Amino acid sequence: MIRFASKLQRLAALSLLPVAALLAAAPASAQSRDYPNKPVELVVPFQPGGGTDALARAFADATRKHMPQSMIIVNKPGASGAIGWQDVVNAKPDGYRLAVVTVELTTLPHMGLAKFTYEDLAPIARLNADQAAITVRADAPWNTIEEFLAAAKNDSGKLSVGNAGNGSIWHLAAAALEDKTSVKFNHTPFQGAGPAVLALMGGHIDAVAVSPAEVTTYVQAGKLKTLAVMAEQRVKGFEKVPTLKERNIDLVIGTWRGIAAPKNTPPEVIAYLKTVSQQAANEPAFREVLDKQNLGFAYADDVAFKATMAKDSAYFKTLMGKLDIKN
Template sequence: MHRRVALAAALMAATGLAIAQAPYPSKSITMIVPFPPGGLADIVARPVAEAMSRDLGQPVVIENKGGAGGGIGMGQAAKAAPDGYTILMALSSYSVLPEADAIIGRSPMYSYAALRPIARFTADPTVLAVRAEAPWKTAKEFVEYARQNPGKVNYGSSGNYGTMHVPMEILAQTAGVRMTHVPFTGAGPAVVALLGGQIDAVSSGPATVLQHVKAGKLRVLGHWGNGKLESLPDVPPLKQAGYNAEYAQWSGLFIPAGVPEPIAQRLRAAARAAGNDAKVREVIGNSGSPVQFQDTPAFEKYVQADVRRMADVVKKIGKVE
């Protein structure tokens, strides 16, 4: 009897050791996308997840978790077990929301320290899009209308302090106008509302609206960058119209901060492979946002600088109910 018990204990111990030493990854990985389908994060995440699946030898499964400008999904990722089986495809709202939480006076949905940057995939200026039948042909006409009709222009976003809200507030501040903000759960629903005439404008990444521009349903009046956009070369910067408005919507991969270094480096290698994958570059590029890959060291510095810059922007926006 004692011999059988001892043998069973030895077998259990051996099984536990085998599990503990199982090579990573030994099961599917969840990639949280903190927005509904149809927006930039989802557009980037799907080809990247497919390429990472090939490199890792395990499925990388998308989980869309929208709400609060991306905060709900990012909070879920920040609280996930640091075992490498939960990763996050975030947008630049990552740099904004903890500062916004502090201004609002609510508990933070996540902290910067809880999520570790791994790789950047895109970094585009947002664009100002309206319906094709809208009366405004230029950004100047749009702003002048907003100036003469305070609060009458309704613009949609992915949520308070999100990547579609912040650039419009930057434009409103620099142009001295007041517009009405209508938050949605993500870029996809906001663009649907624009197409349906429920709102007048959105600021979004080019990838979110390009197909509708090509179909003749939307018109882009300007962008929050400098120079020409690769996907919309005829669209001028807002600065050209006299508005000192600048904002970049980036997408990047993050992991919980406590993930062991060997696993973090394995995910970094898979992300790098995805960033260099010809099919990934083609799919994302065709959507309107060319891949602008940054590996971990460069992306960490980029995020740190963005967090510092966005802190000043959010303080100027102030408390939004």
């Protein structure tokens, strides 16, 4: 009798194992199904005022029609974006803390300025791509890129060119221009393109190597002038500005911006965010902000975005080795 009861108990216990396993997995699964049940934070790793911040705010507004919860912008500037991205890399992978990522995600690790790589974040969607440009004050003595470069050559290392931080794409753009034209600039880092442009406006630096998006308001107001863009063809809204290629300088370099989550975020959460991102990207209001800011719309899904990251990481590793750019 005792043996029989014991056997029944063992069988009963074994029959409950699958149920126990399902119950253990239920909370995580339910959490994913309920996503999002609270506001989602979107970390912008730069100061307010630049193109990245403008895109993030427009994107967050555009998601309101497609999410039951709000997306809240959190600016965490510093170290050319590394501080904000490290914050998201370290965040709980539950979809409630996302990052606006830029091309610097693929440059900083090669300079020893970041302990993470692009592979530590899960791409959701690329939203934009823009080329670098050289912009000066409207009252500056240079009216062409040739005049600006001649001045840099005559006063080697004296002309100060502002960027969004050491290792930022705008720093690399100016350094690549040095390499192509045999001139030397005084590279001046800031915590984002916005502060760099404000320093230019105040006469504290001679030029900036940022995208047209970051200077468009001041160019339109007649306070700044763009001398050249580092693009394959002329940029919308800056049709009168030549490309470097038109000036026989073979240099094309720029940035992209998109949305990413911490690595290991549940696939169903990533899938949800992919759908919302595509819907938001197609909102007329989002496109209008991009057009107004001269931000180039360039949507790509998570797979294509990750391939771009891998390609750029390899390219910039080679470029920085050639230019000997270090921390």
